[in-house]
Amino acid sequence: MMKIIKILSQNAKYPKGIIGNFILSAMNLGHNKTALWAISKINLQDKKIVLDIGCGGGKNISNFINLNKNLIVFGIDCSKTSVEKSIKTNKNLIDEKRVFISNQDVLSMDFEDEKFDLITAFNTTYFWSDIKRGFELVRRVLKPNGEFMILNDGGSKQALEKYSKTINVENMLLCDEYENLLKKLHFKNIKIYKHKNERTVCIVSTK
Template identity: 40%
Template sequence: MFKEFFKNVIKPKENFGGRFMVKGMNVGHEKLASWGRSFLNIEKDHNILDLGCGGGRNIEYFLTKSNKVYGMDYSKTSVEIARKLNREAIKRGRCKIIEGDVSSLPFEDNSFDIVTAFETIYFWKELEKTFKEIHRVLKKRGQFLICNEGAYRDHKNIKKWADMLEFEVYDPDYLKGLLEEIGFSCEYHFDNKEHIAFISIKK
């Protein structure tokens, strides 16, 4: 039962446990997300896409910086909560949040100035395909931010969760190499050698 509840980290269900987890992540991830967002250069006319948007807290922040923000998640529960949090911006046409698969983005080429992924790539099944999709929808010189709590699988707290929930923690140099092969310039930054942020620019 304990494991089943925490599977809501991966894909929150349409029940009390799923909704509780999504709302908790909005609060619990804010410190990490704030650090990660500091690597972005955001302008008011930028189009921003937050993938794996969860409960929509990052969308809420981006709406204070940009006129147009999109969110996408494959959890119906997450999408509903994110829409509720950002309902006023949605009504005004400044925000759109949809349910979808990150490996097949329903957006045109060169649509976004910034794409972000907070605490989510652990769960992406087709990583290379998804990175290529992100490269496709970004404008030239567009920014792609990955922000993860776990920089390495062997950190004791990360290993415990990765083993229990069977998700992948990628080696930083592997991710950097993959992003560069696809057509990004990429660098990564540590926060106390535990948290990690990748900032990649489409060439």
């Protein structure tokens, strides 16, 4: 049992191979309800170009385009298995040059300054080895007044404790710790939304 939990937790952090691929399919399904709830907190109609960091199986990339057909969406993920799965999920949109997916770690992402109107991070920030550095880079590639949205399962103290036991996390922060960090980095209009499931939080802020 412990071995299974270890394999699942390693694959949530860094999906790899057949098991990783299976977990990505499960995440595309299992994360979708809360992801759509979080996306509903953002006005997509005034956005043109979006970056989804840690795009996993790529479901949120297609969610964005389904909600605003004019968007151009970039996805990055440090796992090759995730990138392959995201490419498969969004094949037609990639062929139409509306979606671009690449294998990049947030801490070394290679985009020009002030490129994106919206940057999202669904269930990924707690795997980053340096959240502060990650947020600084998010700020660099975000347009002035661009929005940054974080969704995390494990928003409450109880959920956090449960998650950090089963998932191989680097940094689990509580909502107020995220808020303080974002403030320190001069993000403004910070809004925190708590899902009725009592474990999912969505934090939206503006550059």
